[in-house]
Amino acid sequence: MEVNPKVIRRTKIVATVGPASESEDLIARLIGAGVNVFRLNFSHGTTEKHVKVAERIRKQASIAGQYVGILADLQGPKIRVGAFRNGSIELDVGDRFRLDLELEDDAGDIRGVGVDYAELCDNVVRGDTLLLDDGRIRLRADDVEASAVECTVLVGGQLSSRKGINRLGGGLAAPALTAKDLTDIDSLVEVNPDFVAISFVSDAEDIFQARGRLEQLNLKPAIIAKIERAEVVGDESILHAVLTAADGVMVARGDLGVEVGDAQLIGIQKELITQARKLDRVVITATQMMESMINSPMPTRAEVFDVANAVLDGTDAVMLSAETAVGNYPVEVVSAMADAALGAERQRVAKTSKYRLDTAFSNAQETIAMSAIYAANHYDNVRGIACLTESGTTPRLMSRLSSGLPIFALSHLSTTLQQLALCRGVVPLFFDADAFDPNSVDSRAIEFLLDGGFLSKGDSILLTKGTVLGTAGSTNIMKILPAY
Known part of the structure; x- marks a missing residue:
């Protein structure tokens, strides 16, 4: 295909x-x-x-x-050390180093540095591994005081101002x-x-x-x-x-x-x-x-x-x-x-899906979305799926299933189309169905895709829409149409 x-x-x-x-x-x-x-x-x-x-x-x-x-x-609440007087320090394995809540922000040196997280001493216990600068520096907490943690350097290196602190296993949560x-x-x-x-x-x-x-x-x-x-x-x-x-x-x-x-x-x-x-x-x-x-x-x-x-x-x-x-x-x-x-x-595995084949659907919109992808994956002449959509829900549901076919989301709402830009396999395209007679919308959609170069004459397209156009959540129709 x-x-x-x-x-x-x-x-x-x-x-x-x-x-x-x-x-x-x-x-x-x-x-x-x-x-x-x-x-x-x-x-x-x-x-x-x-x-x-x-x-x-x-x-x-x-x-x-x-x-x-x-x-x-x-x-977000990135927990960080304060600033060092000279911008950075070099820590060696075995060095003692102090994380001090009371140290002035720019007073850090080889002995210790301030921290902007008031709950540090409540959330750290002796033996914890503290990770600085995305884990490049590792410290072992040896002694937890009321306002500071005394540590031993396990993995050394250069530590500069404002680097983040994590605890191995989590637990530092602001x-x-x-x-x-x-x-x-x-x-x-x-x-x-x-x-x-x-x-x-x-x-x-x-x-x-x-x-x-x-x-x-x-x-x-x-x-x-x-x-x-x-x-x-x-x-x-x-x-x-x-x-x-x-x-x-x-x-x-x-x-x-x-x-x-x-x-x-x-x-x-x-x-x-x-x-x-x-x-x-x-x-x-x-x-x-x-x-x-x-x-x-x-x-x-x-x-x-x-x-x-x-x-x-x-x-x-x-x-x-x-x-x-x-x-x-x-x-x-x-x-x-x-x-x-x-x-x-x-790769073949990226184009096929057995997801939800044994699951009951909760509404007509979901049923149409899942059925459309299954049908498209099993009918060789289908070159894509066209969804007339208001909220973007139907193409978003379709994008949860693996397929090698494009999902054309046709909408007149820019907010819907821009959010669909993140959904796998969805091609967001401006199409105002309200500008056409309801009886001609299907042919107009195919004409639009042909003119845009998304389809070629002789292809088939699977189209979904609602009985009443322009109403969010109303998708209940699926058709397989030839592109002429």
């Missing part, structure tokens, strides 16, 4: 914007290379800068004739939404993102709080829960509640890997992707996917395998962080990631 070459990659790419990629020219080139969603990292930059970058993204996406999403990633995050949420009225990522989520209440704040501002972005805490993946009920409360998840392998250990991370990644898809949530796999390309024009073979593995696991999107934010080859890394994803998608 061949698919029109105009639509070849199903897995979406999220790219972080930074100094290396924030110009109009670079944004345009990144869209051309295959970026589907741009990430604005609220750990850096001002509101004014994020607003300007968002405007550039919308402008360049419009010029390219594509729907490109914007993801606002909130900083509220997910900080005062800065709440201020940043208020600023999103000007950015108007399609997605908001909540960092260091600890339970479903963090999602409810964020959603409530956004709704007060009349904003309805999809909320992405970043899974970074060992205690969340270690408790099935908490994880299920978080996945259910959010619209999607990010497998944030940086802090999560530090807390659970890299050896456990691959299994957790696979399970998170599986659970997210079962609950019809989108999932992003992130962190260090092609990190060597910060300074190299070519990825390592291991990085290509890493991307391909996530694709075969069923992730909706793979994400680039420093690679596009500050790297020397932002366009090249997007192209390399697109090639790696496409290579994995050509």
